[in-house]
Amino acid sequence: MEQSFVEKEVSFTAEYELQGTLTLPRSAKKVPAVLIISGSGPGNRDGNIKWPKIELNIYKDLAAFFTSLGFATLRYDKRGTGKSKGKFNKAGMWDFVNDAKSGVEFLKNQPEIDRERVFVLGHSEGVTLAIALNSKERLAGIILLAGTYQSMEHTLRKQRKQLFQELQDLKGFKGFIINMIGITKNEEKKTKNLISKINSSKRDSFWHSFMKVNAKWLREHLSYNVQDDIKKIQCPVLAITGAKDAQVDCREVYIAKELNPIYVDSYIIDKMNHILKEQDYDNSFINIAKEYKSQSTHALHEKFVEVVKEWVKDK
CATH class of the missing domain: 3.40.50.1820 (Alpha/Beta hydrolase fold, catalytic domain)
Structure with missing residues (x-):
């Protein structure tokens, strides 16, 4: 047809x-x-x-x-x-x-x-x-x-909270390891540091934790x-x-x-x-x-x- x-x-x-x-x-x-x-x-x-x-x-x-x-x-x-x-x-x-x-x-x-x-x-x-x-x-x-x-900051904060809650609620050995090493607390701190770094930067992009971050894109969304x-x-x-x-x-x-x-x-x-x-x-x-x-x-x-x-x- x-x-x-x-x-x-x-x-x-x-x-x-x-x-x-x-x-x-x-x-x-x-x-x-x-x-x-x-x-x-x-x-x-x-x-x-x-x-x-x-x-x-x-x-x-x-x-x-x-x-x-x-x-x-x-x-x-x-x-x-x-x-x-x-x-x-x-x-x-x-x-x-x-x-x-x-x-x-x-x-x-x-x-x-x-x-x-x-x-x-x-x-x-x-x-x-x-x-x-x-x-x-x-x-x-x-x-x-x-x-x-x-705002982008509000949305990122909500998404992080949801993800961290899901990680903490994981059952079995995987959940035990995540809670034992405190991965959710570590990632929360890393994310806050990254946003601070983006807001203080004037570069289009930079490397962060082995990942290329589009700083310009996120900085403009945040503002x-x-x-x-x-x-x-x-x-x-x-x-x-x-x-x-x-x-x-x-x-x-x-x-x-x-x-x-x-x-x-x-x-x-x-x-x-x-x-x-x-x-x-x-x-x-x-x-x-x-x-x-x-x-x-x-x-x-x-x-x-x-x-x-x-x-x-x-x-």
Whole structure:
């Protein structure tokens, strides 16, 4: 059966040339469009990471879904990943925001697209980037998926607390060793020292404990006040988080509504996790990669699909 949409390999220029995939409905004539802004890490346009090998295809699935609703979509390899140029480990938060801005400008200049109806969709870290982008580019609407609406420091502190609790709760010999050597206390101290080092540094990156740290990226996130920019949004916003999301507190999605009640619609989807798939059990940091891999071929959560369809139908 012939697909209802066409995929094109495209490129656009920000600070570096970025490569991506443009999807268009086959009957494309001045259609609305969605730019997909991906989450953190060196993932490509589809949401896949080369090492450790994780193939989720979450953004490929989202592109197909939105195109089925009559939207064009653009998803792209982050700078320094996939086929895009640049250095990923030297890119800051605002570099990624400016790359997304160039993506919006590219969409607005396509003959098949209605330049007055260009939306952005941010997933995970992409939520923060989409909110920041709104201050730089006129948008028809914003879709925020599985993100945080608190400071980066607050989010890191919450994630560390959850991980350390899971480590302490491990049973058997592994749990005994972790508690005996006090690994959770050691890691907490190391993390605090690392954040202090990042905030006092002016370098783009440096080595820390045999790992290259993107200091510029984290420093800019730590200094960014996402809540101030949420208040400034003056276009329709759909904010969705899953109740089984282990990476963010799902209740935070209502912060966006409280800060901007006129433009924001907030939803928590029951039994949905961070990668927008159905999940009955509670997730954990320790097994998160393994669990995501096992769900990679699952369809997008049915209720999520319903909520998005209803929201976009009059946009």
